[in-house]
Amino acid sequence: MTTSGYTESIAAAPRARRKLPRWWFAAALFGLLLGLSLLEQVTGADDLVSRGTVAATLIAVVPIMLAGLGGLWSERAGVVNIGLEGMMILGTWGAGYFGYHYGAWAGVAGAIVMGMLGGLVHAIATVVFGVDHIISGVAINIIALGAVQYLASLTFVGLPGGGQTQSPKIEDVPSINITFLGDFFGDIVDKNIFFVSQTAAVAQALVTNLSWLVVISMLLLVVTWFVLWRTSFGLRLRSCGESPSAAESLGVHVLRYKFAAVLISGGLAGLAGGFLAMVASSNYRDGQTGGRGYIGLAAMIFGNWRPGGLLAGSGLFGYSETLGLRAGGDSVHALLLAIAVLAIAAAVWQARQQQQRAAIITGVVAVALGVLYFAIDEVPSDFSTMTPYVVTLLVLAFASQRLRMPAADGQIYRKGSAG
Amino acid sequence: GSDSEGGDSGTDSPSSDAPKSDIKVGMAYDVGGRGDQSFNDSAAAGLDQAKEEGLIADAQESEAEDGEAETAREERLRTFAEAGFDPIIAVGFAYAPSLTKVSEEYPDVHFAIIDDASLEKVPNVASLVFAEEQGSFLVGAAAALKTESDHIGFIGGVETPLIQKFEAGYVAGAKAVNPDIEIDVKYLTQVPDFSGFGDPAKGKTAAQGMYDGGADIVYHAAGGSGGGVFEAAAEAKAKAIGVDSDQYNTADPSVQDVIMTSMLKNVNVAVHEYLKAIDGDSFPSGVTTYDLKVDGVGYSTSGGQIDDITDQLDDYKQQIIDGDITVPDKP
Amino acid sequence: MSTPATPVAETAPATAEIAVRLRGIGKRFPGVIANDDINIDVRRGTIHAIVGENGAGKSTLMKILYGVQPPDSGTIEINGAEVSLHSPADAIKSGVGMVFQHFMLADNLTVLENVVLGAERLHGIGAKARAEVLRISDAYNLGIEPDRLVEALGVGARQRVEILKVLYRGARIVILDEPTAVLVPQEVDELFGNLRELKAEGLSVIFISHKLDEVLSVADEITVIRRGTTVKTVEPQGVSARQLAELMVGSELPSPSTEASTVTDEVLLSVSGLSLPSDEGRPLLDDVSFQIHRGEILGIAGVEGNGQAELVESIMGMRAASSGRIELAGADLSHLSTRERREGGIGYIPEDRHRHGLLLESPLWENRILGHQSRPPSVNHGLIDKRAARKDTARIIEAYDVRTPGPDVLARALSGGNQQKLIVGREMSGEPVLLIAAHPTRGVDVGAQAAIWRHIKDARRNGLAVLLISADLDELIGLSDRIEVILRGRFVGTFDPEDVTPERLGSAMTGAGEDK
């Protein structure tokens, strides 16, 4: 048909969606490392990229990332999951109980299964009964906490080193240890060559008792990306989050996919809890999750409902938390400078984007931070404790208008609503 | 399937000789309760010992929930009182406000509270307090004597005045040995977030930070989080100092030999002696301070890692007892 | 010429060439009989139109045929074999495909993803699928670009994507529910071109529309549905639009007819140099200037997505225009809030009643307050006067014939047409001086349509100025005193309704005129 296609020319042009090249992630890491090395040079803070920091950061990041991954699965299928925290809590107990009685890997499995139980409740409530997702999630958080404390009092009291609020020590998950490489990198680190040593430190952290669970978790991130964006299963699942009625009109069993997604979500959250109990520490403890389920949710939104972004979000949080906990004072102090510089960059960018008011505000923030940096030479402990939260908040304030959640996220869908 | 450790403990430790006493003790733990491998456990130990020795007929236990209402603590004490338990032991200073109320409501019931002396005027309350700073002074000195890098650390669970006493004593002790020693201090959480007493992950990260930073001995007053500190020490092939009880005996074998010594805060002794002092209807009251003098606090030597410096430590101990050294209780 | 609704054996065409045979289909929703004893035969290789007023049961019937909803009674035969369809999946298996009244596309997925969704088994979701999509697109001249986000497509393109979805699944029976409602004449011609090609391929097309002339031009057979049952099946040669309409409604088809002009020379709304850049910098509105006088209806014609919505939202103050000046009766509006503008006497019938016009989960009387939060009778001194609000709602229900038991039912429970009548009534109350009406009768049946037109004209007679935006060119031509055509955010031509044809408007709207 001769005139075919002119409607596009009239219709709105496609949103400028800059596609990132394949290697963007490596590039980002490289840049990050370079930046931090520079920061160490400038500020003299020496713990920004040490083996210990990297190792501890990994430990801090993984549970948040796994929780976020759980959120990613369910929200991509259109089910909001505030219950992540609860499912994590269930996971910690699962790891504690099965880990103690049947060994490390049983603990991992136990954590996943317990998390899935939580997911099952959420799925039944939201998918089958059409309960508001938030309500169900909140309820699950309450139930999980009570259930776990109750279970702990039943199962751990009287065991050696066990009690109302903690399980006995759990056998460790095996970890990777390549000593000669570790020593090799260690030597380079000690040479203190700009950037090289820092890179070596990272490498060293990756070969000295790196828990297999860390590796597995990182793989899960990749697998998630592949399954959701490269398989038909993933396409169907995402379509349930974008437009369930369209999906159903094409014969997709929407409810089944939502159900599956929420179960997987629970499993991942459970694993996150298990990780806390088995790798981050070595036994179940009451209140061990410390709101990391919510943080995971935040990291996922931060990451725009995408695995890469999620990793960035949880990384940012985990890293600044680690700095606060380790050397604390001067590392966080150094971080101030970094943020100030970034803020200035942001301000310039905003000015370019004709967002004068935003630019001014950002600029003021930047200057304030800069002044603060030179005014004090160590950050008081209370404030280094709040660093991760403040940083997350700041970063979001700069860059959160581009976020786009799945179109049907949080909506209750009933069969036969197509058309 | 019931969890009332105490309920069973009346029977599960059958003392051969029938109990000579009819005392029923109500034990109100702080958050964590029996099995927290910290001072609740220590108190429980004292109770069990008393039971073994037949000093008491029966004991019932209950523990606080995290972030619970004041009324919940009051009710816990009242329920004990109503149920005819006497004496009732409140473990932890958190009970001070509620005990103030309840001890008035039940003048004929006897109470004891650990770690608080604000009720010393009340006739039916015995306050059992400790000179943590004195014990901490000694382990501080030990650390300063043992360190090879002249760099040590302190990790507190939650930044409360009580834990600050540990810090103050530790620092004073270390400085007494070596005035220009470097001491890292870190608290894991702030009130009302008490997770710092139960978060080994945090403890480990913080300790690793100190060890990587050059410290070779770290003293923790962080309850359950201490486990993480020991793990970090083991990985860094460095030393750590335990707290409250002799953690060398309770800790997991894998980390046993990093525990150079432990600051002993003998809550068990306090509880045991309190129960022992009861005779007929006369109950102890007023403030009893457990300090070095009465061996209410001290340091452990199991593992034999500080045998070479015990005499120096005992020398400091004597000076403190004699009052030649007064240990600060605030940083 | 026309065959009886229930064909008797001998007149019934041989089953062999019957693609779809519906017998005694019945479907009741709580309290509503949507379908009742429906009998239809669709012959292979034909375009079979189904007409009927709103709520007649057309969509419901099609949803049943597509397995979305199960029928309460009746049988469905496809190619001679009786089938029972429990889900769209079943329907697709038996070769049925449907383009819904409201597009079924996920905006945030690419065209390719939308097409292959649910049919991944055919050609996967990768290169092979893309190739197949392009092949079909070329075969039927659909001009589809597989990798664009659907949200970036215009209405016509979305329509073609929907059709491609159906073809991709190899459907032999294609259902189109009101496909032309949002298309301009040229796009309609394109569409019909596609349909004829499908027909030539031997596919059967079931086609629903409210626009009877289209139906007559494209259909081989026409079945009329009234109150949920088949009234008659006729052939286009035998009937006129008017006769069809009478079959549908039992009353006569009205069409808007302008009467003596009431235009005064008093300028009421004056817009000058209005511009609005988009995020990508492409102007949504580009130096738009016009005036509306008291008692004048200015019609805006244009393909959807060419700035109509932005224009309306700028005048309503829902968007801040980057430059330009808006005056209402001489007073500058540019810096006033939406509420202040409404208080200034602007009434607003939004394009999308569900998103901008109603609180679906609230009772009608609260919906009466919406947009009049700061004005009596319903609100006095910041306090809500429930009684007055209910009373005034009752008035609107009466005056505008809103079919509802009373002002206390939730807006969601009303049918689209009745919702629309309520909105019109609301926006007319409180003597507005300017009415902005976007597609005031879209998806509304003839009866309601007539009523709404009448109300607009009455108000105009009393000096109301109206900015009318509509995709229904007959409506535009019938109501307007003057028609401006908008294209890519610019006014590209002024027409006098007296001497303009839909075709001429259409070519102006699509820029076909200027290309030549």
Place this chain on the structure above:
Amino acid sequence: MTKARLTRLGLGVASAVLALLAAFAITSLVLIAAGDPVGEVWGQLLSWPEQRNWANIINNATVLFLSGLAVAVSFRMNLFNIGVDGQYRVAAFTAAVVAGEAWLPGYLNTALAILCAMAVGAIWAGIAGVLRATRGVSEVISTIMLNAIATSLVAYLLRKAAVREEGSNALGTKEIPEGSRIGGLPFGDFEIYGFIIMAAAFGFAFWFVLNRTRFGFDLRATGQSTTAAVASGVSVKKMTVAAMMISGAIAGLVGLPILFGDAYTYGSTFQSGLGFAGIAIALLGRNNPIGIALGALLFAYLDEQSNPLQILVGVSPDIVAITQGVIVLTVVISYELVRRYGVRLEQREVARALATPSTDQPEEVSA
């Protein structure tokens, strides 16, 4: 209509009962599975509380009620204020300091402290509101972050402001002078918080503002449909900030009954976590004051009754947390079932109206 309303009311009650029974059953199953003495547990939980316990129940319910109210405000506008917890802690601390300093005499001091608390709560929540309105930051995230920040901030300030009486290891602000405390109301031989009157007043104000004022209408409209609200002339940005600030202001009150009626100081053992309980209670009460009050009473009752479980029955009190969570779920599920039934009723009505033939004869017929 009214008939339908009555039926729905009846069903509403029935559903509530049903929900409670379901929760009862599930909890019992858990107990049985765990081999705990079901009978004794319920015997304790359902035993008629002593007057003293009733006093506690009412007091704790008052606090929970305020917390639920605060959350409900944001829910009504489709905002999710998880931050009530942080807001009330910052506010209670401020109030404690102000009242402790006693710059003004007697109840003036109290009033000032309460105002400061509300202001601080409003500001703390307002941060999230502004970030949401101007930068589009999800209030879910920002309030979570602000909770944690509040913890560190208060801890820091507390150590600055703290006074420690001799022998005590507790950390607290200056005690509020006798004259500025809020006396209790007599309740049998016991007393309940005098603050309960203010709580009730706020409950009423909540209802009135939301259902009877333009502001409330705008707020609910925005909550139901942002787009429709914008078209009707509501400034969503302003509403967002306003709603968050009001929510925060009420959150600021949460800690005050305890502060002025019982503790008289803000210290390290001041009750925490009230904000999260508030979320559940707001949801349980369907964001309307009466419902929230009932929900608060129910939660407070269960907490109080479960307290002695361990001592008397030897079962962990945590079991009631399970009950509470399950109730939230079951109540909502039965609500949902009833709602669907209601919709169906309504449509039947509508359909009847639709069935009656049109009175509107199209008049204009163009030749």
